Amino acid sequence: MSHSGASQSGACGRGASWYRGDCHVHSVYSDGELAPERLVADARAVGLDFIATTEHNTASAHSVWGPLASADLLILMGEEVTTRTGHWLALGIEPGELIEWDYGVGDNLIGRGLRQVRESGGLCVAAHPHAPYASGSFMYSYEGLDAVEVWNGLWVSDLPWNADNEAALAEWGQALAEGVRTGRWRPAIGNSDTHLEGQIGIPHTVVLAEELTTGSILDGLRAGRSWIAEASTVDLSLTAVAAGRVAGIGEHLSTQGESVMVRADVRGVPRATVSFHTDRGEVHHAALSGSGTGTLEWQTTSADSAFVRIEVRRPHGDMAALTNPIVLT
Template identity: 55%
Template sequence: MTEDVHGERARLGRRGLLAAGAVGVVAATAGAAHAEEATAPAPDRTITLTGTLPTGAPDFVHLPFDVPPGVREIAVSYRYDRPTVPPGTPGNSCDIGLFDERGTDLGGRGFRGWSGGFRTEFAVSREQATPGYLPGPIRPGKWHVVLGPYQVAPQGLAYRVDVTLRFGAPGGEFAPAYPPERARGRGRAWYRGDCHVHTVHSDGRRQPAEVAAGAREAGLDFIVSTEHNTSSAHGVWGPLAGPDLLILLGEEVTTRNGHWLALGLRPGEFVDWRYRSRDEALPRFARQVRRQGGLVVPAHPYCPYVACQWKFGYEHADAVEVWNGPWTYDDESAVDGWDAQLAVALRDGRSWLPAMGNSDAHSAPQAIGSPHTVVLAEDLHRDAVLAGLRAGRSWLAESAAVRLEFTATGHGRQAGIGEELAVPADAPVDVRLDVSGVPNGTVRFLTDEGQLHQESLPAEGAGTVVWRTTASLAAFVRAEVRHPRADGTPGRGNAMGAELPWGPMAALTNPIVLRVRR
């Protein structure tokens, strides 16, 4: 680590000039000069931190620097080398963030921001900060830049971080504008929401106002703000919410062994991300989220990119994101894995994990609300929406154009999505799906045995499908509505080969559980 000497030279030059002037001018002039010296802010001071990280470097490297009294703003820029690597070998990739004088302890209070690899420079002061970072007091003490070497080339990763300390009056205090926890709802009703969206406060390119406008255009009732590893966006959503749009607060916790959504955080709450599965830290942070009534949701668990696949297991999860953005192979895998968990959980008499679908939209042309989750909630209120998601009273839709109703009726009783129907073992149970908005679609009914019924929808995309079963034959029933395959066929069950056996998903329900009434 080295420190730039330009600032010290500037201070010495200033003192030299004042000393020479004191000999050749009258006392009044010297007094004025000394008064100016007393009130003028010190010149900027730049600290340069350099080093090389070897292959196998720690996930997070904390670089200390000292902040003296009187600093108004801290500005940071960084760069690192990108040497040529052999084909198939990862090249250098390094994230960055900031911790203040309160320290770098895991889950501690020192967090001041994170921009991952999305920015090469940022600044923080008492009254404002670069998106991704938190405005607040610049107190003297030992601060840290945190580097996250995402990938390191065989040659190592040489970095340079320039920290510029700007002196002066601290400025006004930042006043966050948090969104209200309630919007104008329709009482107990189905509400549409996208629980995974990004803005310029992490690696998105949309402004928060653009995301809010996109949510309204998509026909959503609510969204959840989920920036990567930062709560900096929480304080900007207030003016963008309204009676027609509930905005909940959250974070996408981006670890080295997978990403998870902390949904329904309290304003300004930060959830740490600096751990792997083997560190056994997830239970601690899951408890942090749940203590405030929030949800822990593994995101895109089969995503093929580095550090995205979920490696923590599902013991501490409240739901799982099985559909992320446009339908792809990893979504197909996520649904298959979730379906298998349903069967095992119900066999063992354990609670089952609800499915969610979200857009994970970052930038155009990624569509906000495609897909989204439709939840049955008592009202359009934070606690009610989270309770509906937690209970699995929800289904997934590619857009607001898709509508459905799914029920199971038997022995004089009826249950809906996420609910339980207890009937005698051999009592007939009629499963009914009413759907619209999927032209030439295919309806599938699936149980713990797999698909047991399939029907095609007409060209106008609306229809009713009814199928009969019993609780002795099916531990649960769930529904899927698929688009036709690219070749125009409705899809077939056991197809092998390079193509998916089914067309893209248009809608997916959580299960209706069937219990044998003793």
């Protein structure tokens, strides 16, 4: 099916570029407190290029959201599929498309919904897998899902990080080594899960896409060409260089047995600690200056590291940014 409907009307973007987006947003059409028009204005104000409408178990608001898209803001149609034993995001579905939701893990029905979304070109994301409320914890296997929401902003008061996010990140990180080995690793994404004023974009996902269209954004997320930021004031890049080749986040680097120089450039996080992670866990860390801007380098080989990713944390350990891996072969 085409994704050329109202969900991306007028969006043009900057061609191939990094785009910032929040793929978990609720309005008054489910259990949010703000109208879609207000959320769209707030998304622009905090520097987002795209958002996804993910009302709980309904597509009734798609016709309201679609016309709000414009040349500078893409709106993806979606749904938060709120089952009895876990929630998942159906992103990039057709306007008006509804995904079945009234089941639990024992009913063995989730696969049907996942197939429906993927067959139409959409993306399936496990939402807040360790959320601290009934039905919030994700009790299903990740089989058939395209990505995991390791950073969810809803239940955070002062800073966009908490123990539930820490648990989700640790679980995802532990599975990453096996996923890279088999070539079936699932990317991490981060979203605000906006319900209230002031939440949108805290955090959000920054994705490398060929253009600002639903298909291109979903392709970038599916491939893991993305990283997560607590706000648009945070920026980073991560590259790996070996044998005259360069790779970035979500890409594969053929090292031909030569050493790999990994470089991280970080901006907007004063006195942060940047840590490098591989299939051996955390392998290196260094602090940024008070300006919050710095370049860090670390050297490895594909024999020692199957992949490399980074985390950027504030002085007291709260996350400011994290990346998907660069895979080394």
